[in-house]
Amino acid sequence: DQQVKQNSPSLSVQEGRISILNCDYTNSMFDYFLWYKKYPAEGPTFLISISSIKDKNEDGRFTVFLNKSAKHLSLHIVPSQPGDSAVYFCAASGTNFGNEKLTFGTGTRLTIIP
């Protein structure tokens, strides 16, 4: 039962353009969402998060949008840079008992083309 889904295994974007990575979830008890970035041979590193009381959170070139009714979130990277090439994981958790653990999606490999 995949509660967090990233349906695009890979994405290629020209340098300088916008990268949009998508994530869908099925568990309505999730209320905290995070994006992690992973380079080869390294552990995932935290990128940005959003709680369910917001619909948008920005941090520099990175913005996460949350649509609770659609159970969908997206990560926008503007402008995309070569160093953004990595695997991006969406993750979700809840604050109620039984849903606290972080559940990860399968990841999207982003390639920025110079």
Add this chain to the structure above:
Amino acid sequence: EAGVAQSPRYKIIEKRQSVAFWCNPISGHATLYWYQQILGQGPKLLIQFQNNGVVDDSQLPKDRFSAERLKGVDSTLKIQPAKLEDSAVYLCASSLEWVEKLFFGSGTQLSVL
């Protein structure tokens, strides 16, 4: 600030052998996690500790996997005996509190032949 330390980085064993991984979390982080990441999949939680107590081990295959965090600091994860399907990267992570952002180590890549 030192990050999450894991060792070894790589391990190759034959099926039915035993293996152990070590993790030292960020100083002061009460919560420690072990995740398994199989190629092409996202990390899957195996076990979560709060200090030296187990919070969640519902996805740990307890017939072969064990983990401990005796003094509430570093932790070991053991597999005995290993199966081919245990080939994966084993990631350790820590956080100040649960439901907080996690800091991951670089992982141990296990190959079971």
